[in-house]
Amino acid sequence: MDLEEKLGILTNAAKYDVSCASSGASRKGAKGGVGNAAASGICHSWTSDGRCVSLLKLLYTNACMYDCSYCVNRRSNDVPRASFTPQEVAGLTMAFYRRNMIEGLFLSSAVAISADRTMERLIRVAEILRNREHFGGYIHMKVIPGASRRLVERLGYLADRVSVNIEFPTDQELSLMAPDKTPEGIRSNMLSVRDRKLELLPSLFRGSRPPAFVPAGQSTQMILGAGNSDDREVLNKAESLYQMMGMKRVYYSAYVPVNLPLEEAIRVRTPLLREHRVYQADWLMRFYGFQAREILGERRFLDQKVDPKAAWAVDNFHLFPLDVNTAPREMLLRVPGLGPRAVQRILQARRLAAISYDSLAKTGAVMKRARHFITAQGRRPHLLTDDPGRVYRALAGEDKDAFRQLSFLDTV
Numbered sequence: 089m090d091l092e093e094k095l096g097i098l099t100n101a102a103k104y105d106v107s108c109a110s111s112g113a114s115r116k117g118a119k120g121g122v123g124n125a126a127a128s129g130i131c132h133s134w135t136s137d138g139r140c141v142s143l144l145k146l147l148y149t150n151a152c153m154y155d156c157s158y159c160v161n162r163r164s165n166d167v168p169r170a171s172f173t174p175q176e177v178a179g180l181t182m183a184f185y186r187r188n189m190i191e192g193l194f195l196s197s198a199v200a201i202s203a204d205r206t207m208e209r210l211i212r213v214a215e216i217l218r219n220r221e222h223f224g225g226y227i228h229m230k231v232i233p234g235a236s237r238r239l240v241e242r243l244g245y246l247a248d249r250v251s252v253n254i255e256f257p258t259d260q261e262l263s264l265m266a267p268d269k270t271p272e273g274i275r276s277n278m279l280s281v282r283d284r285k286l287e288l289l290p291s292l293f294r295g296s297r298p299p300a301f302v303p304a305g306q307s308t309q310m311i312l313g314a315g316n317s318d319d320r321e322v323l324n325k326a327e328s329l330y331q332m333m334g335m336k337r338v339y340y341s342a343y344v345p346v347n348l349p350l351e352e353a354i355r356v357r358t359p360l361l362r363e364h365r366v367y368q369a370d371w372l373m374r375f376y377g378f379q380a381r382e383i384l385g386e387r388r389f390l391d392q393k394v395d396p397k398a399a400w401a402v403d404n405f406h407l408f409p410l411d412v413n414t415a416p417r418e419m420l421l422r423v424p425g426l427g428p429r430a431v432q433r434i435l436q437a438r439r440l441a442a443i444s445y446d447s448l449a450k451t452g453a454v455m456k457r458a459r460h461f462i463t464a465q466g467r468r469p470h471l472l473t474d475d476p477g478r479v480y481r482a483l484a485g486e487d488k489d490a491f492r493q494l495s496f497l498d499t500v
């Protein structure tokens with residue numbers, strides 16, 4: 089099989105892994121080396137379905153000895169198989185990089201022979217790139233579930249980011265869908281990365297510069313809709329991964345049932361809207377100070393009609409309206425239509441003078457959404473409804489005139 093054929097098979101086989109954003113690393117170009125991974129030098133591009141394509145994204149091999157029910161590469165599937173050699177992957181990466189077509193490499197792999205044997209192959213690719221080609225670009229590699237700590241650590245000194253895919257929020261679901269993987273093996277891989285990073289922290293504080301270990305941190309991915317878990321389990325798991333494992337990113341992938349006939353697959357595939365809502369909720373946890381249990385309230389699944397922040401604000405309508413001149417930052421961040429930048433501008437502006445309602449749009453606030461939840465110096469359009477049901481419908485785009493009925497006493 090020639091290289092082009094392998095490339096066709098193994099890039100196609102890699103497309104279902106979404107844990108591959110290239111942000112977060114900063115490596116200067118070295119004299120005599122090629123490329124750099126400075127944050128400003130890395131850009132992203134995304135396909136229409138949200139997959140990152142700025143990296144050369146490959147599987148090392150798709151000849152898998154495992155039989156995960158959700159995966160196209162499982163051993164029981166009759167699909168064309170191919171494997172690269174470490175030299176081939178390194179050569180392809182350099183060729184694409186020199187043509188300015190990629191920012192770096194995202195390399196994953198099926199499990200061939202054993203987790204450790206596969207990891208050794210991936211490490212070899214990274215060694216050739218870093219030590220022989222002096223490649224300073226971005227490298228993101230997959231840790232093979234269950235690989236030994238020694239190998240995970242070796243890889244961590246070569247790659248900018250590693251990902252250990254947890255796939256499902258509960259151990260039971262993982263065991264059911266991926267019987268050859270163990271939750272303990274995946275946790276142990278994550279802990280290897282977390283612990284080594286923690287061990288290196290004291291020397292950073294002392295001012296010495298230890299060799300970079302996974303500088304862009306670790307990430308993982310969860311598949312939505314392949315099993316029975318709800319959004320509550322997904323977000324709770326993501327929250328614990330951020331807090332306990334020092335996870336940099338959790339990626340989510342709406343399940344595409346690749347092992348079913350096409351018509352059935354289209355019928356039962358997880359809607360992309362679910363993935364979108366979970367990403368929005370994840371964003372709230374990382375940048376807006378929300379906890380998973382607050383986002384969902386009594387729900388098992390996120391509201392489909394409005395985004396999670398709007399749903400939370402309507403559920404907690406009694407906490408509003410907030411006066412933008414006095415409300416604390418953490419509450420302003422909870423107003424639909426106010427992002428971190430708008431909140432920052434509000435905080436800066438109100439230090440100098442009271443903000444008027446009419447000047448709020450200048451802060452970047454999306455007033456069409458925020459107007460239901462804020463006042464300025466006690467002022468807001470007095471015809472806005474106080475009925476949370478109507479506010480919900482307005483935010484869902486179902487009630488374009490969410491204003492209360494005029495009474496005879498109202499003046500416009």
Ligand code: SF4
Pocket residue numbers: 152153154155156159160161162163197198199266
């Ligand atoms: S280990 Fe499972 S998910 Fe990974 S390639 Fe093999 S069958 Fe697919």
